[in-house]
Amino acid sequence: MQTQVLIIGAGITGAGVARDLALRGVHCIIVEKQDVNAGASGGNHGLLHSGARYIASDPASAVECQRENHLLKHLAAHCIEATGGLFVAVAGDDENYIADFPSTSRRCGITAHEIDLKEVHELEPALSNRLIAAYAVNDATIDPFKLSLDTIADAQLHGSRLLRYSRVVGFEIVHGRIRATRVKDELTGRVLSIAADIVVNAAGAWAGVVAAQAGAPIRMRYSKGTLLVTQNRIAYRVINRLRKATDGDILVPGGTVSILGTTSERVASPDVIYPEIHEVDAIIDEGAVMLPQLAETRFIRAYCGVRPLLEEAGKRGTDDPDDRAVSRGFALIDHLAGPEKLANFVTITGGKLTTYRLMAERTADWVCRRLGIQQPCRTHRVPLPNTVDARWTEPGLAPNTWLRSHAPNDALLCECEMVPRSVVEQIVTTIRKQDGRPSLKAISLRSRIGKGPCQGTFCSQRLAAYLYDRNYLAGSQGIVELRAFLRERWRGQQPLLWDTPLAQAELLEAMHCGLFCLELAAEGGVIEGLDHA
């Protein structure tokens, strides 16, 4: 297989680079070890930063965020809800930080309007009545799934290809160039070689691991952040705590829910991460200081992601305990400059979802310079098309469409989020277009299935049965699929199991283990016969 540019990683950065290059007429292949947004792009807060959070710790990032925030609101409006945001301080918070906030913001070009404390409760009734200061900023929310899926869909429309479940396992290096990249198909185990003029490493937190395979050392830190999804939307705007960044100080709306976060915990590897119970408790306790009802509200899911933080040589040692102080800026690393001296290899990592477009632009500029291509960047002018591939991630869309066009045979497969068969059919078509197999996880990623209060208890088997009926699943695949899907959902449920969700989980286990015996199936889905005790 051959291409001009091979991009490693289908997070928002890889997607952005592919679209940027595709719009300049460059042919790209994206390889992704799992599925779109398997990394941080699927495990973040969905906050389109105004920049105000970084004014003190990282003014350069603050400025970038401010600019991109403004641009994206026009270019990708359908992925964004321009809610605005508030920064609020509670009695006891650092008065100096509060006092400096407006002027420090201004220095970064960010406007922060002071809001009268009486008025702020009218705007957001859920806020604590112990506030001592409030400012309005330009924060907004962004749907990271829609954004990545649309970005990839547009790149594909312009000739790029996406290979899912394709993991980079090594490079063939000849005379200071990567001649071919070895990619393993995670489903079949087959390894294939892809020759490319340029290789872009957009593997996010895995950028160090990928670069190391090419003999290029990148020193990275992994900072895990955990987030909690509430059952209902608690506030209309983004609510930030007005203080030096710490745990549980941002509440971001996400359609019909709110997302509370986050934490910052150093982890040894980005691979096996879980939202932990002590994080959940810390987030709720802190969040409830700003918004008291968070202490009582029902949470339906927890998730986490790893921030790739680059250690800047000489600036800070790995022993600095505060990862929040590490720059949130991005790094474009030209591997010709390093000891590995590779002429056609570049790494783009770090940064934010908010700045993905800028990161992609800088990377594509570098690629085009190397390839001698003159085409300028167009992503700051050409809006991101709203494609059908990505439409069903939006909360509320499937139910609205279903209610309006109510066809009697279009049964709801997911009743919590009201996802009917017809939507599943469309998603399956999209997945097949990308040479994929429509697994439960892949369908859930592209829709709201399994994301409501039942967390997959009922919709998982309804969907599996439907996929069998349509011939999309065969043999024992359904067992393998159910196990994988429920395990994935469980990661997000397990730390939140008390009160009603605990009862719900009991029902889930009673049906899927008690009756279906899924825990007894071997990995291949086979259940052995009865044993003599």
Next chain:
Amino acid sequence: MPDKEETLCDLIVIGTGLAGLSAALFAARRGIDTVLVGLTGEIGFASGLLDLLGVHPVADGRMVKDPWRALERLRREEPGHPYGKIDNDVIRKSIADMLAFLAESGYPYWCDSQANLRMVTPVGTCKPTYAVPHTMQYGPVALAQKTPCLLVDFEGLKGYSAIQIAAKLSACHPHLRTLRIAFPEGRGELYTEHMARALETTAVRATLIEAIRPHIGDVLCIGLPAILGIYDTVRVLEDLTQGLGRPVFEIPTMVPGVTGVRLQELFGRRLPALGVRCLMQQRVWNTWRRTDGRWSLAVGQNTAERTVRARSVMLCSGRFFGKGLCADRHGIRETIFDVPVVQPFDRTLWHNKDLLHAPGHPINRAGLAVDHRFRPTGDQGRVVFPNLFAAGTILAYQDWVRQKCGSGLAIATAYAAVAACHEYLKEVESAK
């Protein structure tokens, strides 16, 4: 204390899951004057399969063939298990009594008495269970003998696919065919309970038979989702079997299904006839222990509407789903009497990070510790109240989901706890 209507009884059973229903039945059979109170609902989620002990040891995922031998082994290896307090003979007796009751109520169960059966589930796996409703009887037989079989499902019935079941079974059972048809009475989305109620009428049965008959071909038996009636399953099954000229059997559906509804309706009909005063859809709002040791319970639908004065209480209120236990971030409590709950040290130990972790989640073994007479105990094994008993899944040191022992546990512990309660009542009586 609400000074409204007051009801007197010897025993109040709290909970209308299988444990509570069994306790009320066994108590009535012993002539104990019994009141049953509870929120129906949980029994509606019963799969109808009567599990005794299907897996042991859980950590090895070993499916049990002979449950009686496995019970003996369980008693040695997990002496704290509620089954550890009951001999096989007593368990056998409790199950036999229950099966006899179900049979005389028109809903016979079938078992092999020495070996577990293997029952097909809606995802095509096979579950070890001890006894199945007569409507499912032929399923395990057909599976064991690899009988050529037609699996029927219905347009509009979600979560039940004959193709899925056949595909999963094809490796061990090659002679399966599938058929999808429209249900005689219904378009659009179908619900098993509606279907089952519809099949209580002869005309609907006849139409169904006509819809299936042309597709029988060379198969020797026919499997349908569990929809063969609610009340008169014997008649429904007989008609279909005759009409199709082949044995017909049910495969369980996703829960809640009709198998639960049948039990709910059956007990709801039979218990009052046996003298049990049933306060269905009611909860216990408050309890007092009187100076004479008796209990007063405030009971009602939405508020305390009446007081029940009882010489003894049996807690069969289930776990978290049944609302017998509840948890906040800091711990687990028993909801009605606040008796001590055996539980892991803190929340981080409740669940494993893997849903399917072989040994199961520690929280599932939390619950009430009881003495040999099934009375909840607290510090150092001291009995909390001499006239408070507990049975069913609320008991600690068992994992009914993983061990596939839910029904057996409910029936056997209810039986043993009622016997202990009977002793207590007799002691009190003779002390007077």
